[in-house]
Every structure is written in C-alpha cells, then in structure tokens.
Amino acid sequence: MTPNSSLPGTGEPPLLSNDPATNMVVLKEELKNMMVGPRTWESESKYKNMESYTATHQYCDHSICLNHELLSRSTVSCFPEFELYNYLKELFAAYLEAPRELLESAADQDLLVFYASEWDWFNTGVATINYECSYLNLFWVHYRQNEGVQFLYRIDILALLLWRELVFYAVREKLLAIVLGAIEKARNGGNIDTGSVKKVINSFFALSLDEYNHGNIRMAIYEEEFQTPFIEATEKYYTHESANDFQQHAESLPDYLKKVEERLYQEADLAETLLHSHTRKVLIEKCEDILIRAHLEKIKENFQTLFDSDRDEAQKISDWFEEDVKNAGLQATEDLKRNADCSAGGSVDPKLYVDTIFAVYYKNKDILNRKFDCEAGFAASLDRACRHFVNLNAVTGTSYIISPELLVRYTDVLLRTNSASGEDGGVRQDSVDKVITLFKYVEDKDVFQTFYAIRLFKRLIAGVSVSNDSEVFVIAKLKEVCGSEYANKLERMFVDIVDRRELGDRRRAKQ
Structure with missing residues (x-):
C-alpha cells in the first residue's frame, strides 16, 4: 500500500506521507476533485467522495506544520501555503473559462438561468474548498494580512474576485438589462423566474468586494453596479405610470389612491422576494415620492371631497401627511448639521436650529389650515410628526436633552x-x-x-x-x-x- 492510498474497504482517509511535496501533489488533486465534484457527483457516490475531505484537512495541517520554525523566517513565496494559494487561484481561473464562454454566447432568454446555475455550481465547490482550507485562511492569510501584505485574500473571497473579473464583467451590462427587464415584466403582471432573478441580484451584492481592503464588502460598489440603475429604472417606470393614472383618475381621487396602495403592496412584495435588504427601503421611499408626494398638492386640494366620501382613504392621506412632515423635519436638521460640521466652530447655532425646525412646523401648519381645514386627524398627524423631529433628529442624535x-x-x-x-x-x-x-x-x-x-x-x-x-x-x-x-x-x-x-x-x- 502506498503512503497516500486509502485503506481497502474501510473508507478511511489516505495516510499522510512525511514528504510535504508528496502531500501537496495529493492535496492538489483532492482540491481539484472538490471543485468539479458538485457537477459530477451522483446521489449515491456523493457521500463516498466526502470520506476524502477529512484527509484534505489533514494534508493542510500536516504539510504546513512541517519545519514551521524554518518557514517562519522565509519570504511569503517560499511557504507551502503560498504554493497552495497560487494553485487555488489557477484552479479557479481554469474552472471559470467554461462558464465565461457559455454565458458570453448565451441568448438573452437563456442568460439569466445559465448565470444563476453556474453561480450556484461555482459557489458550492468554493464553499467546500474554503472549509477544507480553513487552516490556510485563519493561520496564514489572516496573519499575512495583518503584516500588511496586499492583495492576499481568504479563499472564498479570492474565488469571488476571480468570478467578478473573469465572468461577471464579461456579461455585466447585458445581465443588468435582463434583470431590469424581468422586474418590469413582473410589474406589468407577467411571470418571471424569481429564483434566478434573486440569485443574480444577490451575486451583485456578493461581488461588491473591495480588493484594496482584503475583499470586504463595499456598499458603494453594489449601489453603483445595481441599486442606482435599478432605482433609476423604477423612477422612470412609475413617473410615466403615475402621470397617466393621476390624469385618468383626476375626478376620482379614491380610485387613484387605491391604485397607489396596490402598487406599494406589490413593490413591498417584490422587494421582499427579490431584493437585498439594503435596497428595500430605498425602493419604497422612491415609489412613495413618485406616486404620492409628487401629487400631494393636488391630493390636498381635493381632500374635503375625499374626506366626505371615504374616511379610510382620508386616514391613509393623513398617515402620508404625517410621514411627509416628519421626513421634512429630519431632512432640514440633517442639512443644518451638515453645514455646521463644515463651519469653523462645528457646532449648531441655537437660533438657526430653532428657526429651522419652526419653519417646518409653520409651513405644514399652514397646509393643515388651508388644505385640510384643521381636521382633527390631520392636526394629530402634524403633532406626532413634529414631536418626533423636534426631539430626535440629526442634531440631537439619540439624546432627548x-x-x-x-x-x-x-x-x-x-x-x-x-x-x-x-x-x-x-x-x-x-x-x-x-x-x-x-x-x-x-x-x-x-x-x-x-x-x-x-x-x-x-x-x-x-x-x-x-x-x-x-x-x-x-x-x-x-x-x-x-x-x-x-x-x-x-x-x-x-x-x-x-x-x-x-x-x-x-x-x-x-x-
């Protein structure tokens, strides 16, 4: 029996050799099998192949620990870890050639499904390898990063950066257009492959990695690559729709508000089903801006008719009025704080603070008097909104003092x-x-x-x-x-x- 063969009929892991070079050869082969394994495993043989994974972990520990005192004095490139790291980089790059060719040549109607499928296969293999190389991540990559070594990443981060460079960038614009098209189709009542769309959107977030900061997530990348184009497409879609709907329902405000409510529920459901949590709040606020706040003056002008005919709809407008006042107060104090931070003293002037928050109150008190005839429900909404931003805002932080x-x-x-x-x-x-x-x-x-x-x-x-x-x-x-x-x-x-x-x-x- 050779030193690195399995014990016959036992399913036990291969035995270790005292030669690090021999162990490295076997280890590389095992890692290659792990990467391609998810595509080739049959349900019956999957667990048989899993028996070798324990051996892989042992290879990492054993090979790396040999002559550790000598290795600690070597340059990074002399470490067996470095050889293993470079091999994984080459392994991932070689693996990604096929997905890139497939996706670049895929027809529009197939790209979404193909991308989601390839993304799943790739991450399954990477997750297995990343687990088996946990020693490498914890005791070499992390250590070298703390020493200031640049462009050295955890194995899972390395894999994602290579996917982004070799696959994602090759189809990014086409992929984004298809995702936005699918979402518009869903808004129009069509059926879409929500599973694939969600996986693609999640990949936009997962790939928002800062290569200059050890591959940590940087939200600005996600916002630039997906969120901003998505919100712009949403704004364009609903600006056109709301203008038509508002004109169509000009004589029947309750009908328009019911349509708005349906749209907001639909967007909330879409956000929960497809979008990353970072984008959900931004989406709903944008929809409210376009569907409600853009028409708020017209809604206020027709309020009395609405109030007399439909109390439930009037309550919804009251709630929107409250939210609008609160947001106006918070935004005003945020601007005040930003300007104060940029000034020489850096502190907020008491007179400017009082004048700012009172101006928000006064403006909306005037709206309450002119548009809503001081109706009790709207007066209460104004009071609640003012109580909120007077006590807690950008200037006060979380302090009531x-x-x-x-x-x-x-x-x-x-x-x-x-x-x-x-x-x-x-x-x-x-x-x-x-x-x-x-x-x-x-x-x-x-x-x-x-x-x-x-x-x-x-x-x-x-x-x-x-x-x-x-x-x-x-x-x-x-x-x-x-x-x-x-x-x-x-x-x-x-x-x-x-x-x-x-x-x-x-x-x-x-x-």
Missing part, C-alpha cells in the same frame, strides 16, 4: 439686554410664540425647566435681563402649557432674586 437645551439657549439670547430681537426694552411676541410652540413638542420638559432655571438665575444675578416684564411674560406662557406647579420654581426664583436686588438698591440709595 439636546433640543430642550438649544431651545433654552435661544430663549436666553432673546431675554438678554444685548438681544437684537428686543424692542423698547422688551422681547418680540412672535419670538416668544415660536419658543412656546416648540416647547409643547419637547418630550422631557423637566430637562427644559432645569436648563431654563440655570439661565434665568445667571441673567438675573448678572443684571443682563432685557426686562422684568419680559421674564414674567415668558414664565406665564410656560405656565399656560404645563400648569402652575411646573412654573412655581421659576416664579419663586425670579421673585426672590428681584426682591433681593431691589432691597440692595434701596439700602445703597440710603447710604
């Missing part, structure tokens, strides 16, 4: 003697109304009270308050919103400090 603090700082500026908003020793009514309006939406009013008390104390002690009447006026407004108990602390502080200051003034006057 930031908004009340910025609102107090804005109020402090108004009530100081150097305030540009003051007129005739007082404070502008509209500025105070702005503060109180936003204060109503503050989630943690105790935090506001704490910050306000500190600023009030500092103004009064330093003698920089714009006027006592203005201080009393603002405290009275806070009392209207939260009641006497909430404002008592501020009132007592104000009275105590003012009384002490007046008493001191009288004493000094007598001296």
Whole structure:
C-alpha cells in the first residue's frame, strides 16, 4: 500500500506521507476533485467522495506544520501555503473559462438561468474548498494580512474576485438589462423566474468586494453596479405610470389612491422576494415620492371631497401627511448639521436650529389650515410628526436633552439686554410664540425647566435681563402649557432674586 492510498474497504482517509511535496501533489488533486465534484457527483457516490475531505484537512495541517520554525523566517513565496494559494487561484481561473464562454454566447432568454446555475455550481465547490482550507485562511492569510501584505485574500473571497473579473464583467451590462427587464415584466403582471432573478441580484451584492481592503464588502460598489440603475429604472417606470393614472383618475381621487396602495403592496412584495435588504427601503421611499408626494398638492386640494366620501382613504392621506412632515423635519436638521460640521466652530447655532425646525412646523401648519381645514386627524398627524423631529433628529442624535437645551439657549439670547430681537426694552411676541410652540413638542420638559432655571438665575444675578416684564411674560406662557406647579420654581426664583436686588438698591440709595 502506498503512503497516500486509502485503506481497502474501510473508507478511511489516505495516510499522510512525511514528504510535504508528496502531500501537496495529493492535496492538489483532492482540491481539484472538490471543485468539479458538485457537477459530477451522483446521489449515491456523493457521500463516498466526502470520506476524502477529512484527509484534505489533514494534508493542510500536516504539510504546513512541517519545519514551521524554518518557514517562519522565509519570504511569503517560499511557504507551502503560498504554493497552495497560487494553485487555488489557477484552479479557479481554469474552472471559470467554461462558464465565461457559455454565458458570453448565451441568448438573452437563456442568460439569466445559465448565470444563476453556474453561480450556484461555482459557489458550492468554493464553499467546500474554503472549509477544507480553513487552516490556510485563519493561520496564514489572516496573519499575512495583518503584516500588511496586499492583495492576499481568504479563499472564498479570492474565488469571488476571480468570478467578478473573469465572468461577471464579461456579461455585466447585458445581465443588468435582463434583470431590469424581468422586474418590469413582473410589474406589468407577467411571470418571471424569481429564483434566478434573486440569485443574480444577490451575486451583485456578493461581488461588491473591495480588493484594496482584503475583499470586504463595499456598499458603494453594489449601489453603483445595481441599486442606482435599478432605482433609476423604477423612477422612470412609475413617473410615466403615475402621470397617466393621476390624469385618468383626476375626478376620482379614491380610485387613484387605491391604485397607489396596490402598487406599494406589490413593490413591498417584490422587494421582499427579490431584493437585498439594503435596497428595500430605498425602493419604497422612491415609489412613495413618485406616486404620492409628487401629487400631494393636488391630493390636498381635493381632500374635503375625499374626506366626505371615504374616511379610510382620508386616514391613509393623513398617515402620508404625517410621514411627509416628519421626513421634512429630519431632512432640514440633517442639512443644518451638515453645514455646521463644515463651519469653523462645528457646532449648531441655537437660533438657526430653532428657526429651522419652526419653519417646518409653520409651513405644514399652514397646509393643515388651508388644505385640510384643521381636521382633527390631520392636526394629530402634524403633532406626532413634529414631536418626533423636534426631539430626535440629526442634531440631537439619540439624546432627548439636546433640543430642550438649544431651545433654552435661544430663549436666553432673546431675554438678554444685548438681544437684537428686543424692542423698547422688551422681547418680540412672535419670538416668544415660536419658543412656546416648540416647547409643547419637547418630550422631557423637566430637562427644559432645569436648563431654563440655570439661565434665568445667571441673567438675573448678572443684571443682563432685557426686562422684568419680559421674564414674567415668558414664565406665564410656560405656565399656560404645563400648569402652575411646573412654573412655581421659576416664579419663586425670579421673585426672590428681584426682591433681593431691589432691597440692595434701596439700602445703597440710603447710604
């Protein structure tokens, strides 16, 4: 019996040789069988071939561990691991010649199925090899990457990069066009091979590998290769359809909204069935933009008729109105934060913050009054949306403290003697109304009270308050919103400090 033969009738793995070169020859043959195996295995012989896989793992360990102390002082190219790595690279490249030729010559109607099938076969073989070469991945590739060696990848990543270079790039544009065509066919009510389409789309994501960063997924590649063209095709499709549908249902808004609802459900189902999770949210938002928000003004104009005839549809519009207001507030604060980050100080100006979020509220409050006649359901939708973006937005992050603090700082500026908003020793009514309006939406009013008390104390002690009447006026407004108990602390502080200051003034006057 030769050193590397199986024990007759036992199904045991081949015995190891003490010669690394001999082991490497056997190992290469085993790896080649693993790569082509998924295509050739019959159901009865599959498990028989699996018996040799344990031996392959042993070959890796045994060959690599021999003379390890000597090898650790060698250059990368002297390692048996490097020989094995290069062999796998050549093995994958040779394997991919046939799929590339098949796919390049495939007719359009066959390309989708052929690509999905070849992709499956390839990944099955690669997964087996990658498992058997886990030692190589963990104790050589990973180690060398940490040493700064470039363009050295895990075996599964190496295989995907070669598929991308040798197969995917050869048919990328044609494949994308066929996938987008299949999705449009599904939107039009046609039947498509969803399994193949999903596999192809998943391959777009799996191949979004950054070869300059050890093959880690880089979303920008996926977005460029698939998501952006897909969203552009979606926008084109629904822009044309919604314009026709809206015109067709101009006299019957409920009919249009029912059609929109059907489309949104269809897209949600399509997203769940075919798309990567990264694209699902982007798709639904784009569809809502085109089908609803693009026609929102017209919908608002016809709201009263809709409300009188169909309460369920009116509720849906109310929900869309709420979402639209919330998104407007979040987008406004995101723009504000981005501009602040680019400025010299890097911090958000309290006045600019308050003006920004109040502008969103004011605009949509006007819409509520003009278009929806202050209907209670829509008023509640506006309140919920404002409460959301006032408390949690790009400026606040996940902290409920930031908004009340910025609102107090804005109020402090108004009530100081150097305030540009003051007129005739007082404070502008509209500025105070702005503060109180936003204060109503503050989630943690105790935090506001704490910050306000500190600023009030500092103004009064330093003698920089714009006027006592203005201080009393603002405290009275806070009392209207939260009641006497909430404002008592501020009132007592104000009275105590003012009384002490007046008493001191009288004493000094007598001296």
